Amino acid sequence: MHPCRTLSISLALLSVTTALTAPPATAEEASAPITVQTGDHADFSRLALVNAQGAPAVDVGSCGGRVAFPQAVPWPLEALNGTYSRRLTGFQTAEGGRSLTMDWPCGARVTVRRERRITFIDVTDPPRPARKPGAPASAPADTTLLAEAPGASVFPMIAPPPAPEPAPAPAAPVSLAERLSPVASAQAQPVVQPPPVVQGPPPAAPQPVAKAPPPAPPPAPPKSEPAKTVAAVPPSPLPPAPAPAVQAAPPIRAFDLDAWAGDDYPARKQHLEQRIAESQGRARVDALLAMARFTLARALPEEGRAALDAAESLTPGPDQRYELRLLRDAFRALDGTADPDDSQFVRAQPSPAAADHHVWRSATLAPSRWTAAKSSLPIALKRLLSYPADLRGRLLTLLAESAGEAADGPSLNLIVLEMITLDGIGSTDGRLDFFRGRLAELHNETAEALAHYKRAAALPNLYGHRAQVRSIELRLASGALDDPGAIAELESLRYAWRGGDVETDALAALGAAYTRAGRIDAALDIFGLLGRRFGATARGRAALTTGRGLLDAVIGHLETTPGSALDALSLQVRYGRTVMLTDDDTGTQQRRLARLLARGGFTLEAARLLHGLAETARGAQRADIGLELARVLLDAGRGTEALAVLDHTAGPAADAQATAPETARRRALLRAEAFAAEGEAMRAFDALRGLTGPEAARIRADSLFRAGEWPAARAAYAELLDGPGAPLPDDVAFHALAAFRAGDDAAVTATAERHGKALAGTRWAGLLDALAVPPDPAGKPLSSATVGGQLAAADALAGVLRRWKAP
Numbered sequence: 001m002h003p004c005r006t007l008s009i010s011l012a013l014l015s016v017t018t019a020l021t022a023p024p025a026t027a028e029e030a031s032a033p034i035t036v037q038t039g040d041h042a043d044f045s046r047l048a049l050v051n052a053q054g055a056p057a058v059d060v061g062s063c064g065g066r067v068a069f070p071q072a073v074p075w076p077l078e079a080l081n082g083t084y085s086r087r088l089t090g091f092q093t094a095e096g097g098r099s100l101t102m103d104w105p106c107g108a109r110v111t112v113r114r115e116r117r118i119t120f121i122d123v124t125d126p127p128r129p130a131r132k133p134g135a136p137a138s139a140p141a142d143t144t145l146l147a148e149a150p151g152a153s154v155f156p157m158i159a160p161p162p163a164p165e166p167a168p169a170p171a172a173p174v175s176l177a178e179r180l181s182p183v184a185s186a187q188a189q190p191v192v193q194p195p196p197v198v199q200g201p202p203p204a205a206p207q208p209v210a211k212a213p214p215p216a217p218p219p220a221p222p223k224s225e226p227a228k229t230v231a232a233v234p235p236s237p238l239p240p241a242p243a244p245a246v247q248a249a250p251p252i253r254a255f256d257l258d259a260w261a262g263d264d265y266p267a268r269k270q271h272l273e274q275r276i277a278e279s280q281g282r283a284r285v286d287a288l289l290a291m292a293r294f295t296l297a298r299a300l301p302e303e304g305r306a307a308l309d310a311a312e313s314l315t316p317g318p319d320q321r322y323e324l325r326l327l328r329d330a331f332r333a334l335d336g337t338a339d340p341d342d343s344q345f346v347r348a349q350p351s352p353a354a355a356d357h358h359v360w361r362s363a364t365l366a367p368s369r370w371t372a373a374k375s376s377l378p379i380a381l382k383r384l385l386s387y388p389a390d391l392r393g394r395l396l397t398l399l400a401e402s403a404g405e406a407a408d409g410p411s412l413n414l415i416v417l418e419m420i421t422l423d424g425i426g427s428t429d430g431r432l433d434f435f436r437g438r439l440a441e442l443h444n445e446t447a448e449a450l451a452h453y454k455r456a457a458a459l460p461n462l463y464g465h466r467a468q469v470r471s472i473e474l475r476l477a478s479g480a481l482d483d484p485g486a487i488a489e490l491e492s493l494r495y496a497w498r499g500g501d502v503e504t505d506a507l508a509a510l511g512a513a514y515t516r517a518g519r520i521d522a523a524l525d526i527f528g529l530l531g532r533r534f535g536a537t538a539r540g541r542a543a544l545t546t547g548r549g550l551l552d553a554v555i556g557h558l559e560t561t562p563g564s565a566l567d568a569l570s571l572q573v574r575y576g577r578t579v580m581l582t583d584d585d586t587g588t589q590q591r592r593l594a595r596l597l598a599r600g601g602f603t604l605e606a607a608r609l610l611h612g613l614a615e616t617a618r619g620a621q622r623a624d625i626g627l628e629l630a631r632v633l634l635d636a637g638r639g640t641e642a643l644a645v646l647d648h649t650a651g652p653a654a655d656a657q658a659t660a661p662e663t664a665r666r667r668a669l670l671r672a673e674a675f676a677a678e679g680e681a682m683r684a685f686d687a688l689r690g691l692t693g694p695e696a697a698r699i700r701a702d703s704l705f706r707a708g709e710w711p712a713a714r715a716a717y718a719e720l721l722d723g724p725g726a727p728l729p730d731d732v733a734f735h736a737l738a739a740f741r742a743g744d745d746a747a748v749t750a751t752a753e754r755h756g757k758a759l760a761g762t763r764w765a766g767l768l769d770a771l772a773v774p775p776d777p778a779g780k781p782l783s784s785a786t787v788g789g790q791l792a793a794a795d796a797l798a799g800v801l802r803r804w805k806a807p
Contacts, residue, residue: 034073038083045087047102047121055114058121062318063106064090065121072097087123107318126318254293254323255356261297261388268294285316292327299390301331333363334391336398340365340372350376355383363395366402373402374411381418393419400435409442430456430463437467446478468493469505476513483517504530504547511550515557520567523554528575530582548582548589555592565600568593572605580612586621587613591628603636614649622649623663630670639677646671669695676703694723698731705734710742718747727755733764740771748772763803766796 035050049056049067059066080091090103104110107126112119252259262268272294275287288311295304308328316324329345332338340346343364350357358376365373377399384392396419403412416435420427437452453474456467472489475481481489490510511526530547554571558564571579572593583589590609597606610629617625626649633642646667672687681703688696701716717735721727732755739747752768759765770793 034069036076036080038080038085038088040085040087044122044124045085045104046123047088049119049121050117051119055119058112058119060110060112064101064103065110066094066099066101067119067121068095068099070098073100075100087125107322109317109319257293257297257391258386258388260290260293261391262294265298281314282317282320285311285314285320288314289320289323289327296327296330296334297388297391299334299388299394301334304331329364330360333360334394334398336367336401338364338367340369355379359383359387359395363398366399367405370402370406370408370411373399374408377411377414381414384418397431404435404438404442407442409439412439412442429461430459430467434463434467434470437470441470441474446474449474465493466505469509473509483513486513487517508547508550511547512553515550515553518557520554520557520564523550524567524571524575527551527554527571527582528578530578547578548584551579551582551589555589555596558596559592565596565602568596568600569602569605572597572609576609587617587625591625594628594632598632598635603632606632607636614645620663623667625649627663627666627670630674634670634673634677637677639674642674643671643678646674665691669699672696672699673702676706679706681707694720697723701731701734705738710738711744714738714742714744714747721751721755727758729759729762729764732758733767736768736771764800766793767800769793770797770800 037046037048037050039046039048047067051069057068059068075091075093075097077091077093081089087104087108088102090101092101093099094101104123105126109124109126111122111124113122114120272287272291276284276291279287288307292304292307292311295301295307304327308324308331311320311324326344329338329343333343333345343361345357345361345364348357350361358379362373362376362380365376380395380399384395387395396415400412400415400419403415412435416432416439419432419435433452433456437449437456440446440449440452450471453467453471457464457471469490472481472486476483476486487510490506490513494506494510507526507530511523511530514520514523514526527547527550530550555568558568558571579590579593590613594606594609594613597603597609607629610625610632614622614625614629626645629649630642630645633639633645650667668687668691672684672691675681675684675687676699684699684703688699697716697720701713701720704713704716714735717731717738720731721735732751736748736751739745739751748768748771752772756768759767772793
């Protein structure tokens, strides 16, 4: 339909709408009536308000809006809600009648316009995939960014139609500002001029071609309209030959990044800055979006994020917010800091034709989910052929880093071949040699890997120093370099290069070498330096992840070294926060450190560390940490706290035995032991009901011993001594004590004869000699041997007491 005819029909439809007017409530309101009109059209729905006292305040939201006046208004709600409208529904009053709220489809385009006393609110349909707003349904669409997916609102760009045959008549060029405009990209249509109409022979300059019927000019400002081709009429009485149709150059598509980058960086940046300075409102947001696309194409993330932040501060529309989200996700992927669970490139499934989507999806997933990123790698590598050189190099480097970290040799080979093919990316800064060395390392070709690393290390830059670190680690692994030599090389590298990513790798490798050499204090200093210098930045968090290997090496050394409790305490007291930042989500290293502290007798520090982990953990992990914490508290003699921890960290009671029988058994044993430690023998027996094994038998015997049931305790310990395996010193000692308190001297003597050697070198040494019954003198004077034996027994018992009282 012709645009003039469309406009006239729309005005006619608006003119026949019903005026929804209610009588004013007061004389003041009667002097200033407010008229409300609604109209529904093919492309938009309109709400018009006529107010002689001034324009109302209009707030536009994502799924609805609000119209507010300073005074109460008798809104005709019944008539408004009774009138059919495709896009305007749910009219309600608020604030005592001063405001009217309404609903419209989420993501709809809303335009607010004022003409004298009339305020127009026009609501058009939300953007749909494969069709740009305002374009005919048959217009071709560019779906190279995102395919249509449930829950994904896509703002596609119109692809240019096939180019017509070259026309001899010249076309007026489209300005650079118009080509860089996302609005032009979404709304501009190529203008095809009809054949020129014969005009009288003018004596002066040629006149523009007249078109019939003349379309009504749109209300948009003239500078946002695309340039039109104007044909000149020669001064001749004869009609000229009809000129072929000429098509203007189309605007740049959303992810045509090579076109956004351009050939002249200063000129392109100056054009964009001028557009930002001269525009206002929605046009300013569009100009900032254009700047963000330009900086993305030039691989300038800091400048791009600044443009996006400025655009978000200007209240962008729903479609603009979607573009902002896409661009921000792209910049996060470029930096390797994207969250795959919160990225549009991952949440929306791409179609086979959406090549750009595959590129950014692969870059988003690569650092953390390489297996998922591999599926998009072939399409991404092919699409990268058309990307600007700077951006292509950054993305290929990101993919190569991730493939190397994942030890995926075939994928890294494809990426390296692509880097060699495309202008030799990285051939001048050592990057290519570094990744070729990494590839040779994955193929177990040590000599070739060292040769590549040596060539890269000749350059005093980032990749040269990274190659030097990898060379040191590779020679260490192959035995060609010892720890003192590695420490010397790493220390020289550490002080020669400061402030780059390689410093964290060098520090982590140096700390690991210190650990292997037994220099734990130096290793702890390196670990603390990683946390202090880099813990508060994005690069620092990556450094802490690198330092996780150093922390693992340090704790592993402490676990295998006797008398390392003070080093473990130093690690927790000095670098506890760094350990927390470096640890993984399950708290593996902190739990290992807590075991070290508890083993060394520092139960208070171990309990505090496990308490913090239990507060943040959930599910089965929380229950497991609760069991470790209860064990530490029981060893410290804090049975009541252990019971409270077991109650608070327990999961759902229903079906616990079926879902985790081993966990339920451990929990029951710990509860019984806590009850026994608190002197509640009956509750301990109830907790042990149905449980067998030496642990349960030992807790039963201990409960009887604490309750003073000496014969029963003697019998229970006797069962443990008669069981399989060597008896424990504690079981032997408590059996002898229970027999002594029960008056069974024969049992004490038998225990001393059978298991006396089991107590040698333990805290119970000399106990059986002290408990042995002295021989009966039968009225005779005591011999010196008898007196000496009894004095020795008393000295042994005093020694037991001293050892028990010692801290």
